[in-house]
Amino acid sequence: MAKEYKVPFELSNPELLKFDSFVNNEWVQSKNGARFEVIDPATDTAWASCPIFTAQDVPQVVETAHVAFEKFAKTSPRQRADWITKWDSLIKENKIDIAKILTHEAGKPIREAEMEVDFSAASLLWYAGEAERIEGTVATSSFPPGRRSFTIKQPIGVAVGLLPWNFPISMLLRKIGPALAAGCSMIVKPSPETPLSTLALAYLAEKAGFPPGVITVLTTDLDNTSSLSEALCKHPLVRKVTFTGSTRVGKIIAAHCAEGIKKVTLELGGNSPYIVFDDANLVQAAMSLTMLKWMNAGQACISPNRVYVQSGVYEKFAEVVKEHASKIVVGPGSAPDTTMGPLTSPRGLDKVLNQINDATKLGAKILLGGHRVPNTPGYFVEPTVIKDMTPEMLISREESFAPVLALYKFETEEEVTKLANDTSMGLASYVFTKNVDRIWRMFENLEAGMVGLNSGQPSTLETPFGGTKESGYGKEQGKHGIEEYLITKTGVLAIEGHISRSRVNIPVIQCPNTRGPRKNPVLDTGYNFFIIYSSFKFQRISKAASILKLRTLSLASRWRTLKIMFYIGLFNFLRTQKVQGVLALICLITFPFVVPLTSILSLSKYQHHPRKVFQCGVNALPGQEICPQGMCCSRYGFCGTTKEYCGLGCQNNCKKRAKSKISSSPCPGAMTRSIAYYESWASHRVCNNYMPSDIDPTPYTHINFAFALIDNDGEVMLSLSNDTILFDQLKDVRDKSQAGDVELWIAVGGYAVGSAPFAKLAATQQGRKTFIDSACAFMDKYGFKGMDLDWEYPAATETGGTTADTANMISLVKEYRDKCKNKGLSVTVPGGTFYMKGFDLKGIEPYVDWLNLMAYDLHGSWEQPTIAEPHTNLSDIQQSLQLVWNAGVSPGKVILGLADYGKTYTLSSGLCTQPGCPATGPGLPGPCSNEAGSLHNAEIEAVLKKHTDIQPQLDKKAAIKYFSWDKTQWVSYDDEETWQLKKQFAADKCLAGTLEWAVDMSVISSKDTKDDL
Known part of the structure; x- marks a missing residue:
């Protein structure tokens, strides 16, 4: 009789729990009928079982996957992208349930499990797009002449994915996403510790519509893992193997695959160095280290294993990381307050305790932790900080894969580079310093596949992930990831023959002295496009176009062909007249007709x-x-x-500007509030990071922390676990202000939350109560005096809102006021007509302390930056206020929100540099803000310092300044002079005060970071 297990949690979708393997879209047991148990590492108890597949099962499974591959490879990229996109949507819909499964098989905190689902799904969605960006090439042969050579990319065949236990969802989607996009089928073997999350995703893949056999999941126990993996690697129909795990096993996998000359991707061990120089921002370095090292209890291949700190700050840094580590809450991952769970296996627990014991015997000093957590049944180890480490200790040579932070002292750059590279592995490295020259030297000299520079993130989903040396080879993520599942096939065509149809996505034409942007694949029902490559001389288009058979083309392609022939004739005429100077112009005229207009129009x-x-x-x-x-x-x-x-x-109903009619309001009580927003992400920028402790509280009455988020249950939650550290710094700033009279508020929502969560919670009385209760508790816990409700935006159906939001929002703020009587409340209101229409401002007004009117960028030029226009000019602000007066709101309830960043454009011509001049798009990103279209004030100051000949222009009526540099770069911004003009404007309108978005970019309080730039 089969053993029965008790599942220790409930799911909204119980169908996600699958306990059998997935073969040919069927849930099957192994031929031998044997099963292995799945253990919850927090309790050391079994709660499920899965089949034990063996090497004897492999031939039939691989043959099934190969039959599926032969059909799947012939599907269109659009069809594969649709299946992947549908799968992505189902994963996101079931995020909470998937996270619960992952927490109880891997042990990680539920918040970390949800984050893993989020960033893993993002990787999957990336490859939905890559499916339609698989491109070949065409070239003109130099020897022998009269030939055209071209390439196409084709799926390699059946792939095998061998998964680890530490990030099972991430590793699955990062491997199978590019495989499916390329047209490969994949057999997945999850780790024995974490099979159920993989099976849950296989169930959703079936629901997404993937054909039978395309995705296979084979489970097995630890004893059979080696033989099953070997059989998969050696099967002749398997053409690709991808493995993430230890270096020792990676070498075995490589040997198995070498027999059949198979393509292999190996992502192996790390032993990553984390280097902190004397001039580093210690708070930033410590926070990044804390988030990175304690993630998944240190069980990550990119986790810092050796932390090298320069001697001048060694002792200070040790105390800082000790303080951060002491705030970690260790417990079962399912507990809401847990910030670090157990290790996933008892083997890992024994290994790290042995490493700690070895270090102390050889002279290391334990600053914190160092033991197994007492009185717990699971595999819990205390967050541990050790100093005075030396190279002969085990941790120096082995990957600890545990929450142990080992601190080493160094003196010089040359010394630490040698120490960091003194390992057989080379996956990731990290460097923290303010010296830009040193950053470049370290980046080039460290022997690692990825380097985090003043950042704890060495890679993103858009960039390749992988190491060097014994950390493996091959790349995952980004455009490089899909190449691992493709083969390149070359063809050569004699020019005397005819140009045949091709399934290749051809790059765009390159005319003499011009080069167009890279294009997406051309979609045409009759023909993907002409086989014309960028290296063709322009006159060769005539030969190509003349032999195209128009009857084989779609109507759109025929029209393009006729246009090309017309311009070829025009070109030949001009050539005979020796009018060489206009050839590039002809290419530019012709370009839009031979290349689809999608990228031009966007x-x-x-x-x-x-x-x-x-x-x-x-x-x-x-x-x-x-x-x-x-x-x-x-x-x-x-x-x-x-x-x-x-x-x-202006298309209709245009009229001259009318004078604004302001509601009467006594001015003595005006301008009593000065509010500053602080962006939490400002604490970990690439450079010019800005901590709460940098804020000068003198000019302000209130500081709003942006943002807290909303979970799936409609409760207020932290954005990141390290927000609590920032909260503590904010309290210090408040206490240092005069009489401690600066109030700290929490902003809840924002663009990251959008409309849907607010619409859902506000729709019912119970939902509103849950939100309000959690908001009050959140403020009490972290010391906030009020809440800024940033609902973007009620009744905005295109972002998940409903028409009922307008009335429900009034109920929400009214019930908040009744419940949280001692807490403040403000509501953030957009300045434009379209989104403001979802707010009943008059209905909201009685229940709020004030309305924060975000009166900038009203004209929408963020979305279509073709005209250089200031984003904080008084003309737009006046129009925004008029909408508020039309709603009958008292000026005494309105806070004027202003932006403290510069807005940039790339001008069409350096001859026109005034507001309103044509622009081709946003300005270039700044070195620290790193966002096209905007610059922090410190970056603007750096530009002015570099270009001493620039004289910024003041538009007093608009209360903005602007200037241009490098011929086409243009910025509008505020400085102290224009800020005072806007304050006077607000005072003249009898407003309650002003607010800044955001203090970390502001004129008044921005710290001097010009040297960093």
Whole structure:
């Protein structure tokens, strides 16, 4: 009789729990009927079992996968992308349930498990796009002449994925995503410790529509893992193997695959160095180390194993990391307060205790921890900090894979480089210093596949992940990841023959002295496009076009062909007239007709952004082309009230600017509040990081921390676990202010949350109660005096809102006021017409202390940056305030929100540098802000310091300054002079005060970081 197990948790979708293997879209047991148990590492108890497949099962399974591959490889990239996208959606819908399964088989905290689902799904979605970016090439043969050589990419065949236990979801999707995008089938063997999360994803893959046999999951126990893996690697129909695990096993896998000359990706052990120089920002370095080292209880291949600290700050840094480590809460991953769970296996627990014992015998000093957590049944070890480490200790040579932070002292850059490279492994390294020259030297000299520079993140999903030396070879993630599952096939065509149809996605034409941008694959029902390569001389297009059979083309392609032939004739005429100077112009004229216009217009990108909504004009929904209430339609598809607002794009109902009518309000009580937002992510920028302790509280009455988020149950939660450290610093800032009178508020929501979670929780009385209770408890726990409700945006259906949101929001703020009587409340309100329409401002007003009006970037030029326009000019701000007065709101309840960052554009020509000049797009990213279209104030100061000949221009009416540099770069911004103009404006309008987004970028409080730039 089969043993029965008790599942220690409940799921919203119980179908996700599968206890059998997945073969040919069927749930099957092994032929021998044997099973192994799945253990919860927090309790050391079995709660499920799975089949034990053996080497004898492999031939039939591989043959099934090969039959599936032969059909799957012939599906279109669009079809494969659709299946992957559907799978991604199902994974996100079931995130909480998947995370619960992962927590109880791997031990990690539930929050970490949810984060793993999130970033793993992001990787999967990336490859949905890559499926349609598989491209070949075409070239003209130099020897022998008269030939055209070309390449195509094809899927390699059946792939095998051998998964580890530490990040089973991430490793599965990072491997299977590119395989499926390329057109390969994959057999997955999960680790015996964590099979159930993989099986849950296989169930969702079946629901997404993947054909039978494309995805296979074989489970087995530890005793049979070696033989089963060997049989998979050696099967002749398996053409690709990808493995993540130890270096020892990686060498065995490589030997198995060498017999059949198979393509292999190996992501192996780490032993990563983490280097902190004397000039580093110690708080930033310590926070990054804390988040990285304690993640998954140290069980990550990129986890720092050796922390080298320069002697000048060694003792201080040791105390800082000790303090951070002491705040970690160790416990079962399912407990809500747990920040670190147990190790996943008893083998890992025995290994780390032996390493700690070895270090202490050889003279190391334990600053914190060092023992197994007492009185716990699971595999718990205390967060441990050890100093005075030496190279002969076991931790120096082995990957600890545990929450042990080992500190080494060094003196010079040359010494630490040698120490860091003194290992057989080379996966990741980390360097913290403010010296830019040293950053480059360390980046180039460290023997690692990835290097985090003033960052605890050595790689992103867009960049390759992989190591050097005995850390493996091959790459995962980014565009490199899919190449591991493709073969390149070369063909050569005699030019005397005919140009045949091709399944290749051809790069764009390169005309003399011009080069167009890279294009996406061309979608055409009759023909993917002409076999014309960028190295063709222009006149060779004539030969190619003349032998195209028009009857084989779609109507669109025929029209393009006729256009090409026309321009070929024009080209030949000009050539005979020796008009050489216009050849490049002809290429530019011809270019739009031989290359699809999608990248030029960027229309598909515009339409798919959730906040790029046309509310008027030719692109609006039927019946919404004309703006309501006598407004005019701007060039960006937004409704405004004046010709100055809409500019040349004004399409209807245009009129001259009318004087604003302000509701009467006694001014003596105006301008009593000065609010600053602090962005939590400012604490870990690439450079110019800004901590709460850097804030000068003198100018402010309130500081809002942005942001807290909302979980799936509608409760307020931390954005990141290290936010509590930032909270403590904010309290210190408050206490240092005059009489401690600066109030700290928490901003909840923001763009990262969007509309849907708010719409869901506000829809019912119980949902509102849950949210309000959690908000009050959150503020009490962390010392906040009030909450800024940042709902982006009620009734915005395109971001998950509903039409009922407007009324529900009034109920939410009213019930909050009744419940949290001693807590403040503000509501953030957008400045534009489109999103403001979801707010009943008059209905909200009685229950809030004030309304934060974000009066910047009203004209929507973030979405379509083709005109250089200031984002904080008084003309736009006046229009935004008029909308508030129209709603009947008292000026005494309005806080004027202003942006403290500069907005940049790339001008079309350096001859036009005034506001309103044409632009080709956003300006170049700054070295620290690293975002196209905006610069921090410190970066603007650095530009002015470098270009001493620049004289910024003041537009006093708009209360902005602007200047241009490097011919086409343009910025509008605020400094102390324009800030005072805006404050005076707010005072004249009898407003309650002003707020800054954000203090870490502000004129008044930005710390001097010009040297960093």
